Amino acid sequence: xxxxxxxxxxxxxxxxxxxxxxxxxxxxxxxxxxxxxxxxxxxxxxxxxxxxxxxxxxxxxxxxxxxxxxxxxxxxxxxxxxxxxxxxxxxxxxxxxxxxxxxxxxxxxxxxxxxxxxxxxxxxxxxxxxxxxxxxxxxxxxxxxxxxxxxxxxxxxxxxxxxxxxxxxxxxxxxxxxxxxxxxxxxxxxxxxxxxxxxxxxxxxxxxxxxxxxxxxxxxxxxxxxxxxxxxxxxxxxxxxxxxxxxxxxxxxxxxxxxxxxxxxxxxxxxxxxxxxxxxx
Numbered sequence: 243x244x245x246x247x248x249x250x251x252x253x254x255x256x257x258x259x260x261x262x263x264x265x266x267x268x269x270x271x272x273x274x275x276x277x278x279x280x281x282x283x284x285x286x287x288x289x290x291x292x293x294x295x296x297x298x299x300x301x302x303x304x305x306x307x308x309x310x311x312x313x314x315x316x317x318x319x320x321x322x323x324x325x326x327x328x329x330x331x332x333x334x335x336x337x338x339x340x341x342x343x344x345x346x347x348x349x350x351x352x353x354x355x356x357x358x359x360x361x362x363x364x365x366x367x368x369x370x371x372x373x374x375x376x377x378x379x380x381x382x383x384x385x386x387x388x389x390x391x392x393x394x395x396x397x398x399x400x401x402x403x404x405x406x407x408x409x410x411x412x413x414x415x416x417x418x419x420x421x422x423x424x425x426x427x428x429x430x431x432x433x434x435x436x437x438x439x440x441x442x443x444x445x446x447x448x449x450x451x452x453x454x455x456x457x458x459x460x461x462x463x464x465x466x467x468x469x470x471x472x473x474x475x476x477x478x479x480x481x482x483x484x485x486x487x488x489x490x491x492x493x494x495x496x497x498x499x500x501x502x503x504x505x506x507x508x509x510x511x512x513x514x515x516x517x518x519x520x521x522x523x
Contacts, residue, residue: 308513310335311404312499316439316471319513320490321503322479326351326408328503329474333375334360336404343375344393344402348386348409349474352377376400383414383424387431393438394466405438405469411489412477421485428489436496439471473497 309331319325326349336343345352361368380386393405414428477490494500502514
């Protein structure tokens with residue numbers, strides 16, 4: 243994170259110019275308390291619906307370590323309106339394991355103040371966590387597409403291993419954006435996300451003076467290791483226009499794993515994948 247602001251000019255759109263400020267106290271947030279990895283889960287009697295629990299910071303992580311992302315590939319985490327906030331609960335183990343996280347926040351839910359509390363609770367210098375995460379916000383689908391396209395450029399300065407994107411494809415349901423424009427932006431973004439989750443090459447940022455033709459050819463592309471890509475979506479809570487109803491299905495089809503946050507009969511938060519189910523709070 244740090245004091246420097248990232249500024250990215252978005253593709254033409256009716257929305258405001260993107261400006262992501264890292265480490266700013268002015269960031270919006272709901273005051274979510276990140277879970278303690280060693281904390282026991284709440285009892286069924288004290289369990290509450292996820293929205294209320296998140297607002298109070300009551301969700302705890304049990305001992306079997308459920309707040310983890312896949313080791314590789316593209317994964318979708320879907321659920322209700324609090325799904326983007328739940329992305330915060332995956333950060334502790336990533337940062338404590340030394341992973342570098344690039345978060346593209348289309349839901350505007352990120353709050354760097356959580357990292358300060360997280361560091362303080364674990365006795366870790368805040369500056370250490372600052373160096374391990376960068377957060378950029380998007381206010382329109384065009385801006386989110388632009389940020390996703392710029393991931394290799396971000397990684398040139400900040401070699402992230404994890405990419406978290408919130409409100410994908412939710413941000414592309416904006417009815418103020420024409421169907422055709424939303425579709426083009428969505429398809430471009432999805433293609434990039436699939437590419438970033440696989441080994442790929444990108445153009446070199448620059449070459450030393452005097453590079454000959456052979457050196458130019460060899461150095462014009464740089465191999466980039468794949469990212470673990472996690473998309474957090476509340477698309478099921480939207481009623482998109484008919485031309486965009488396939489966006490979420492297309493997103494899930496591109497993923498290696500699709501998980502769903504659900505509240506069970508006992509009021510516990512769980513993650514469901516195919517026939518598997520994990521209780522996480």
